[in-house]
Amino acid sequence: MSRRIAAGVLLVSLELLAGCATFRTLNAGKPDTPLVYSGTRLDWYAMHGGCCPLDRFGAEPPRYPAVDLPASVLLDTLFLPFTLAAELGVALNVSGGL
Incomplete structure (x- = not known):
């Protein structure tokens, strides 16, 4: 039963992220x-x-x-350093990968 609950939570989470206002506005x-x-x-x-x-x-x-508001507040808070830098015109020169 716990696998079904975990799968359900994962599906709901992915659906919310696909419609998340934070991702929509930043993209x-x-x-x-x-x-x-x-x-x-x-x-x-x-x-x-x-x-x-x-x-x-x-x-x-x-x-x-x-329904989206709590997730957007959380993600906007996590992205705050990057969005502030973009608003201020500061280039962070961040790169990823190995």
Whole structure:
């Protein structure tokens, strides 16, 4: 039974990440859109009836922004050093791999 629960949690997590406002806004690539806490701001904007999220954030909000909000707050907080650097125009020159 625990494998079924783990598989269910994994599927729900992947579904939420696919519709996560943080990933949507950071991948939008639209110039002059907010980067710092962008997913949280998009969720909040959608929950309060904002008219034009695509124009303001470069991305559509998730179907259920209230459900997405906690994940967006967490991810936006984790990405905060990078989004602050991007907003300030600082090049971090970070590379990955082995």
